[in-house]
Amino acid sequence: MWNTFVSYLPNGSVLLQAFLVVAIPYTLSRIMSQTKSRTEDKSVQDNTEQQPAQPDFIGNLDNDLDRVKTHFMNETDLNIRSFHLGHTKQRAAIVFFNGISDRDLIDTHILKSLMGDLAARDDQSRYACTTAYTMQYLLNHVLSIGIVREVARLSDLSTELLRGHTAFMLDHSDGVVIVLGTRKEITRSAGEPSSEILVRGPRLGFNESICDNTTLLRQHGEKANLTITELRVGQRVTKELAIAYIKDIADESLVQEVQARIERINLDDVQDTGYIEQLIEDNFLSPFPQIQSTERLDRVISALMEGRVAILLDGTPFVLTVPTTFNMLLQSPEDYYERWIPGTLVRILRYFAAFVSTFGPSLYISFISFHQGLIPTKLALSIAATRVGVPFPSLIEVLIMEIALEILREAGLRLPKPIGQTIGIVGGLVIGEAAVQAGIVSPLMVIVVAVTAISSFAIPQYNAGIALRILRFMAMIFAAIFGLYGVVLFFLLLCSHLSKLISFGVPYISPAAPYRLQDWKDFVVRAPFKLMKRRPKMMNTKNTIRKK
Amino acid sequence: MIRQWQSWRVTWIGGMLVILILLTGCWSRKEIEDLGITIGAAVDLGKETQLEQDFERKGGGYTKRNALTLTYQMVQLSQSDGGAGRAGEKKYRNISVTSDSLYEATREIALMNDRPIFGQHYKVIVISDEVARKYNMQLLFDFFIREQEFRPSCLVLICKGEARNALDMKDKSDFPSMRLLSITDNQYRSSRILPPMSLSKLLPEINSSSSFLLQNIITADGEVKFAGAAVIYGKTGKLIGFLSEEDLESINWMTAKVKGGVLKSYDSRSGKSILYEITSMKSRIRPHLEGKRVSFDIVIESEGRLGEQWATGDDFDNQFIKRIEEETIKQIRHRIDKMLHRVQKEYRADAIGLSEYVRIYYPRAWQTIKKDWDDSFAEATIRYQVKVNVKEFGTTSINVHE
Numbered sequence: 040m041w042n043t044f045v046s047y048l049p050n051g052s053v054l055l056q057a058f059l060v061v062a063i064p065y066t067l068s069r070i071m072s073q074t075k076s077r078t079e080d081k082s083v084q085d086n087t088e089q090q091p092a093q094p095d096f097i098g099n100l101d102n103d104l105d106r107v108k109t110h111f112m113n114e115t116d117l118n119i120r121s122f123h124l125g126h127t128k129q130r131a132a133i134v135f136f137n138g139i140s141d142r143d144l145i146d147t148h149i150l151k152s153l154m155g156d157l158a159a160r161d162d163q164s165r166y167a168c169t170t171a172y173t174m175q176y177l178l179n180h181v182l183s184i185g186i187v188r189e190v191a192r193l194s195d196l197s198t199e200l201l202r203g204h205t206a207f208m209l210d211h212s213d214g215v216v217i218v219l220g221t222r223k224e225i226t227r228s229a230g231e232p233s234s235e236i237l238v239r240g241p242r243l244g245f246n247e248s249i250c251d252n253t254t255l256l257r258q259h260g261e262k263a264n265l266t267i268t269e270l271r272v273g274q275r276v277t278k279e280l281a282i283a284y285i286k287d288i289a290d291e292s293l294v295q296e297v298q299a300r301i302e303r304i305n306l307d308d309v310q311d312t313g314y315i316e317q318l319i320e321d322n323f324l325s326p327f328p329q330i331q332s333t334e335r336l337d338r339v340i341s342a343l344m345e346g347r348v349a350i351l352l353d354g355t356p357f358v359l360t361v362p363t364t365f366n367m368l369l370q371s372p373e374d375y376y377e378r379w380i381p382g383t384l385v386r387i388l389r390y391f392a393a394f395v396s397t398f399g400p401s402l403y404i405s406f407i408s409f410h411q412g413l414i415p416t417k418l419a420l421s422i423a424a425t426r427v428g429v430p431f432p433s434l435i436e437v438l439i440m441e442i443a444l445e446i447l448r449e450a451g452l453r454l455p456k457p458i459g460q461t462i463g464i465v466g467g468l469v470i471g472e473a474a475v476q477a478g479i480v481s482p483l484m485v486i487v488v489a490v491t492a493i494s495s496f497a498i499p500q501y502n503a504g505i506a507l508r509i510l511r512f513m514a515m516i517f518a519a520i521f522g523l524y525g526v527v528l529f530f531l532l533l534c535s536h537l538s539k540l541i542s543f544g545v546p547y548i549s550p551a552a553p554y555r556l557q558d559w560k561d562f563v564v565r566a567p568f569k570l571m572k573r574r575p576k577m578m579n580t581k582n583t584i585r586k587k
Numbered sequence: 588m589i590r591q592w593q594s595w596r597v598t599w600i601g602g603m604l605v606i607l608i609l610l611t612g613c614w615s616r617k618e619i620e621d622l623g624i625t626i627g628a629a630v631d632l633g634k635e636t637q638l639e640q641d642f643e644r645k646g647g648g649y650t651k652r653n654a655l656t657l658t659y660q661m662v663q664l665s666q667s668d669g670g671a672g673r674a675g676e677k678k679y680r681n682i683s684v685t686s687d688s689l690y691e692a693t694r695e696i697a698l699m700n701d702r703p704i705f706g707q708h709y710k711v712i713v714i715s716d717e718v719a720r721k722y723n724m725q726l727l728f729d730f731f732i733r734e735q736e737f738r739p740s741c742l743v744l745i746c747k748g749e750a751r752n753a754l755d756m757k758d759k760s761d762f763p764s765m766r767l768l769s770i771t772d773n774q775y776r777s778s779r780i781l782p783p784m785s786l787s788k789l790l791p792e793i794n795s796s797s798s799f800l801l802q803n804i805i806t807a808d809g810e811v812k813f814a815g816a817a818v819i820y821g822k823t824g825k826l827i828g829f830l831s832e833e834d835l836e837s838i839n840w841m842t843a844k845v846k847g848g849v850l851k852s853y854d855s856r857s858g859k860s861i862l863y864e865i866t867s868m869k870s871r872i873r874p875h876l877e878g879k880r881v882s883f884d885i886v887i888e889s890e891g892r893l894g895e896q897w898a899t900g901d902d903f904d905n906q907f908i909k910r911i912e913e914e915t916i917k918q919i920r921h922r923i924d925k926m927l928h929r930v931q932k933e934y935r936a937d938a939i940g941l942s943e944y945v946r947i948y949y950p951r952a953w954q955t956i957k958k959d960w961d962d963s964f965a966e967a968t969i970r971y972q973v974k975v976n977v978k979e980f981g982t983t984s985i986n987v988h989e
Contacts, residue, residue, distance in 0.1 A: 066601040073594055408616045411624075412707025412738065416765075419624060419708060424664045426620040433618060522615070 071324060095193040100130050100210035107134055107206070110193055117200075122150070124172055125157035130210040133219075139203035141223040148183050149205065149219060157181055174212050182207075186220025198277060224248050229255065232334030232356070234501055239376045244334045249279050249353035256283055256349075259340050264288075268298070272315070272352070275307035279353040280315070283339075288346045290579045296543060297348050297361060311355045319361075321541055326509050328502040329542040331363040337372045346580035362543035364577070366550065366562050368503035369393055374565045382565040389497055390563060396495035397507045400437045401518035401526050403487045407433040409522030428478040434519035436480050440488040441512070443470060448492075549577040620664065623702030626679075627660035627764030629713040629750035630727065635685045651685070655718065657692040658683040658751040659704055660764050677759040683751060689730040706734060709741040710764040712786070713804070715750035716817065719826035724819055725793045732790060739787035742768055745801045745817040745826065757809035767804070770813055778839050778848030778865065779832045781816050797821045798936035798961055800838070803829055818930070818938045821961055828934055830926070837926035838939050840887060840919060841971070843870035850891075852918035854898040854910070863915045863977065864894035874945045876952055881963050883941060885971035887919070893980035902980045912975045919973050927969055935965040 049057075096103045104119060111117045114136070121132035133149060178187060186204075190196045196206055196216055203222035229251060232244030245252045253267050266286045271277050280301065284294055300319040309315060312332055320329045333339060334356050339349050342360040350359040369389050374382040406414055407422065414422065429436060447466035451459045471489070474480045491511070498504040510533065517525035540547035550558035558575050560566035572586045633653035635643075642648065661680050682700065686692040697703040712731060719727070731737055744767060746753045756763040771783040781802040784792075792799045798821040805814045816835045820827045830838070839845050845868040851860050871886045893902065893911060900907035930938050942960050946953045956963055 063601065063605065066597055070594065070598055070601060407619045411617075411619045411622060411705065412736075414619075416624075416626065416708045416710065419619065420662055420664075423619045423622070423624060423662070426618065427664045429620070432616070519616070 074324075094191060094214050095196075096191065096208075096214045096216055098210075098212045098214045100132060100208055103208050103216070104132055104134075106193060107196070110197060111200075120150070122154055124153055124177075124209075127172070129172055132208045133205050134200060134208065135205040135221065136200055136203065139201075139223060140205055140221045141203070144184075144221045144223075145205055149207070149221070152181050152183055153177070172209070174209055174215060174217060177209070178217065182219065184219045184221070188218045188220075189215050190218055191215055224250065226251055235333065235335050235338075235499065237371065237373045237376070240372050241337050243336045245336060245339075245351075245356040245358055247354050247356055249281060249351055252351050252356075252358065253281055253283070255336050256339065256343075256351075259336070263343075265343070270298070270301055272301065272304050273307060273309045274305060276309075278309055280309075281351040283343065283349040283351060285343050285346070288344065288574070288580050288582050289348055290346060290581065293346075293362070293543060293579075294348055297350065301350070309352065312350065312352045312357045312359050313355075315350060315352060316359055321543070325536065325540055326506045327365065327537070327540065327547065328368065328500070328506060329363055329540065329547065331360045331367055331500065332357045332502065333360070333500075334358070335372060341372065341375070342367075344585075345575050346578035362545040362578075363547075364542065364545060364549040365537065365547050368500045369498060371499040379565055379567040386565055387563060389499070392494040392497035393503075393507060396491050396498070396504070397510050398514055398526060398530075399487055399491035399494065400441060400511060401514035401529070402523075403484070404433045404437055404515060404518040405522040405526055408519070413523075422481070422483055425481045425483055429481050431479070432519075433484075434515065436484050437488070437515060438512075440471075440474070440480055440484060441491075441515070443474075444488055444492055445508070545577050550575070553577070621702060622705035623696075623700060624662045624708050625659050625704050625706055626662060626708055626710045626762055627713070627754050627767075628709065628711075628731075629658040629660075629715070629746070629754050630689070630718050631656040631658065631715045631750050632717050632721070633685050633687075636683045639683075639685055651691075652687045653685045654687040655689065655692070656683055656685045656751070657689050658754060659693075659696065660754045660762070661700075661702070661704070662762070679762055679764075681751065681754055690734070693730075706736040707738055709738045710762075710768045711742045711744055713744045713746045713750040713753045713767075714801075716745055716747050716803075716826055716829075718750070719745055719801075719817065719819070721825070723824035724789075725824050728786070728789065728793065731786060737786065739785060741786045742771065743784050743786060743789050743801060745803045747803060747805045747814075747829070749806070752806040752809075753804055753811055755806075755809055763811075767811065770811075771802070774845075775847040778845040778850075779815075779836045780813055781835060781839070782844050792819075793824065795821075796824065797942055798938055799940070800830070800835070800938050816938070818934050818936055820934070820936050827936065830929065830938065833922055834926040834929055837919075837922045838930075840868060840889075841870060841885060841923060841926075841939060842872075843868045843887070849894055850915060850918060852911075852914040854896075854900070854914060855917075856910075857898045859897035859899075860895075861893070861898055861911055861914060862895035863891050863911065863975070865889055865891045866978075867891070872941065872944050874941070874948050876945070876949050879956065879963065880966070880968075881945060881956075882968040883944070883970065885969065886974070887971060888974045888976075890976045890978055893977055902983055908977050908980070912977050915975045915977075916973045919975070920971075923971065923973075931965050931967070931969075936961050937964040941967075 095106060100121070104121070108117075108119070116137040117134065118137050119132055119134050121130060123129060124131050131153065133145065135145060188199070188204075190199060190206075191214065196218065199218045200206055203224075205219045205221045207217040207219055226248040227246045229243055229246050231242040235244075243255065245255065256265060256267070257263075259265075264286045266284055268282045270280045270282065272280045282294065282297055282301070297319075301315065304315065304318045306314060306318065316328075316330045316332060317323065322329065331338075331342070339358050339360060343349055347360045347362065350361070370386065371389075374386055377385075407426070411419055431439070443466075447462065447470075450466070451462045454462055467489075471485045475482050475485055495504050495508055495511075498507065514526060514529050517529040519525075521528065537548045538546070538552045546553050549555070550562045555576050557573065558577060560571050561575070568586065573583050574580045574585050576583075633655050635653060635656070659682050661682060663678055663680050665678070682696055684692040684695045686695060693704050714727065728743075731741075744753070753767065754763050756766065771780060774780045774782070781800055784799075784801055799819050800816040801819060802813060803815045803817045804811050806812075815832045816830045816838075817826050818828050818830060819825065836848070845865055848865050850863045850865060852863065853859065854861050868887070868889045870888070873884045875882045875884065893908070896902075896911075900910070902908075930936060937960060941964060942957070945956070945960075
């Protein structure tokens with residue numbers, strides 16, 4: 040009785056396997072949910088600073104200047120210039136930092152107006168006048184500066200000074216300091232972006248100045264109804280950030296969501312939009328970029344016209360557009376500039392290239408190591424003949440070449456331009472040829488790796504290319520364990536991940552997975568403009584008509 | 588702090604588990620160069636090779652009755668260049684093993700060769716006529732069909748004489764198995780080739796125990812030729828005889844399985860030969876059933892061109908073209924009569940495959956007559972009509988009477 044019962048029990052190894060099948064996904068999900076909750080905890084903010092009731096400036100110049108001096112005790116490039124207004128005895132001072140403020144502007148439009156021009160204007164009548172100039176009078180009649188701001192707090196003043204503005208202080212005033220916009224920017228002229236090059240289309244890209252970038256956006260068209268909201272990010276180093284959207288197209292809830300997520304960033308220094316991208320994206324564990332970053336003006340404009348929101352940051356030419364869907368990463372602005380037939384064909388080619396760059400080596404491994412019967416006989420014979428001397432299994436062989444290629448790519452990136460080309464020749468031709476000659480890898484393998492590499496270059500967005508490169512290695516390991524079955528499993532895994540992924544409320548593989556046939560006109564094919572009459576439905580835009 | 592440490596431990600253990608599972612290795616992985624890619628097989632009556640006799644003298648061997656000799660054609664991989672070996676170098680290797688069981692013989696090769704047989708690239712299986720006469724096809728192909736590593740598109744051929752000779756070739760730089768397969772592609776040039784019979788097509792024929800034809804090949808001096816067909820009798824599943832090349836051609840005409848070919852006839856006036864080239868051939872087969880008696884009405888229609896003539900007739904003369912048509916019809920009728928006599932009276936086996944038409948037209952009656960179909964076929968009346976249309980005479984400008 041007992042023995043019959045025992046004979047139905049699975050043996051130890053089966054039980055172990057069953058345990059592992061349950062335990063591994065469970066532990067992984069636990070780990071992930073823990074990391075997720077930890078990041079969410081951090082995002083809860085308590086940012087309520089107590090404002091002291093005591094004013095920082097009292098209107099006495101000596102006292103106020105002392106406060107500024109003590110605040111910037113260690114800065115040697117702080118420049119304080121005190122003077123008398125016109126011919127009067129009334130004292131005034133300007134405070135600015137050397138270098139980052141526009142000295143020319145200060146000399147000609149601030150100092151000259153306050154001293155020389157004022158003196159000339161009121162030469163006779165005001166010479167002995169005892170009534171002091173009011174700040175209001177000076178602003179309205181004397182100072183010929185465009186950007187003017189009043190500040191009452193020392194902390195505000197200090198940030199403005201550090202950004203290159205000039206503080207104007209007046210004796211016998213009402214405790215208000217005027218900040219005059221004298222910021223000098225070191226900018227690069229707007230040229231063609233080097234990371235995204237087109238044959239046809241505008242040669243204009245963003246540069247590092249947010250001022251220039253918003254200008255570029257505004258310049259695009261007259262009646263665009265473009266709204267640019269400015270925000271500040273960074274706790275220690277504050278930077279200007281702008282959210283741009285088209286008021287009568289973009290979904291309001293989307294704009295609010297973007298704003299809310301950006302306000303939640305509590306980083307002390309935001310150096311690039313890359314920081315923002317990582318801090319506001321939906322799933323930080325996914326290999327796929329969920330936010331598009333681009334240097335191209337036309338890409339941003341077209342995204343805005345589809346009802347997306349652009350995020351610009353001072354100091355970087357890369358502009359983020361949200362929400363991003365997977366098909367955006369495989370599209371190029373050129374698809375629209377050329378006629379629709381070449382546009383469609385090139386786009387289909389790019390989808391194919393994306394597939395090859397992800398699954399090329401893994402298919403090679405599974406055919407060579409598992410499914411030799413699926414190769415045509417003559418090809419199988421020639422492959423077998425070329426592989427006779429190769430000492431490694433196909434996975435190791437592919438890994439060697441793929442890793443060599445990745446190193447080569449990374450090395451070529453770092454080198455100065457003229458040497459970069461040499462690296463390509465040395466690495467690609469010499470190492471490839473020598474590796475075959477030495478019998479470490481087979482010639483067909485080199486072809487597969489080369490085709491894969493070329494395919495990955497055909498993807499217009501660099502970060503999408505990286506994602507597919509990472510996935511390629513995972514696919515290779517799957518293929519090495521289970522063959523074609525493993526590749527299919529990996530593909531299904533990828534599909535289930537992609538269909539779960541959401542970018543700012545929009546499903547990542549949007550026109551495909553929540554099935555919207557209307558949006559397919561601009562998905563794999565690029566339909567003629569006569570057919571694309573509406574904006575993408577997935578964006579839930581206020582105004583849907585693109586063309587009547 | 589403690590919580591953090593715990594989560595690290597969990598991560599660590601999880602990672603270890605993943606690595607341990609992945610490191611168990613890649614199962615069922617076998618690199619392509621480690622396989623003995625086999626492209627052909629031949630089955631002969633048991634006769635041990637010199638090598639086997641030597642092995643046995645030295646103590647190798649096991650209990651066996653030496654019923655069959657199985658020959659495998661394996662590819663010799665040469666590293667020099669992609670498959671194409673140096674001139675004169677043999678690209679293949681034939682291994683013969685004698686045993687009672689084909690499976691055992693196959694596994695015997697694993698004892699003598701570092702690359703065991705890999706059967707997913709089989710191109711041909713050649714059966715010697717002696718084996719086919721002695722063994723039922725169902726038993727003979729049991730192994731090839733049952734085996735998981737087989738290719739259903741593999742071609743089945745009968746060879747008169749030693750089948751293993753068909754897997755040899757004078758020119759060593761090519762594969763004999765591939766050559767046999769490629770010859771079947773020449774159907775558009777000759778009507779004396781049977782439509783290729785693959786393993787997957789053979790299976791239903793065997794299971795329904797109907798008679799069928801297999802392409803026959805003959806060998807001489809390291810060369811092969813497709814010569815006629817072997818008739819497999821349905822009830823016994825054994826070979827009962829051969830059809831000549833001309834008989835095979837007649838069957839192809841009748842079933843319209845012709846993609847091209849030529850037909851020679853003799854001009855009745857001059858006695859010189861005329862060549863008619865078939866460009867298309869159609870046939871309508873209509874069976875009739877009266878009680879147990881079966882009869883067929885067959886209409887064969889062909890279109891073609893005048894390919895060659897030695898009769899010095901005028902190509903532009905419609906009377907002459909008419910005469911050619913008539914001569915061709917006469918020739919076809921003569922040949923079909925000969926063929927019908929052979930299959931109906933001599934072999935009494937439905938090698939033409941007419942049973943298919945009866946089954947389709949009379950599905951209920953077929954259930955009762957299928958058991959003795961070959962006998963019914965032998966008694967059946969076959970009426971046929973031949974229409975030939977010479978549409979053109981090619982590029983010629985010779986007008987003999989000028």
